C-alpha cells in the first residue's frame with residue numbers, strides 16, 4: 001500500500017522534539033532517580049573543602065577521581081579489594097547508605113585508621129537523595 005503525502009511531513013525524530021537527551025525522556029529518567037546531578041563535598045585532611053557535581057549512579061570514588069579530588073585513590077577500579085578509596089562519611093549522611101557488605105567490612109577492618117563512619121567510597125553509590133553529601137578524606141600517609 002502506497003503512503004500518501006510526502007515523507008518530509010512525518011513527525012520529526014524524538015531527538016528533534018526535545019524528547020531525546022532532554023524533554024520528556026530526561027524528565028522520566030530524573031523521576032527514576034538517574035541522570036541527576038549530585039553535589040558532593042570532600043573535606044581533605046587539612047580541612048580544605050571541595051564541592052563537585054557528580055551524576056547519580058556513580059560511586060563516590062568515581063566522582064572523586066573524575067574531579068581529581070586528592071586523598072582518594074583506587075588500585076582496583078572499584079572492585080573492593082584495595083581500600084585506597086577509604087573515606088569518612090559525615091555523620092549526618094552515614095545512615096543514608098546501605099550498610100557495608102561483608103567484603104567491604106572485612107577490608108575496612110584491615111585498615112590502620114578506622115572510624116565508626118569509615119567506608120570504601122567505591123561502594124557508595126550516589127543517588128538524587130545524596131545531593132549535598134559530605135565526606136572526609138584521609139592523608140594516605142597517615143598511619144604509615
Ligand code: FES
Pocket residue numbers: 061073074075076077078079080081082083084085086120121122123
Ligand atoms: S577502589 Fe579499591 S577498594 Fe575501593
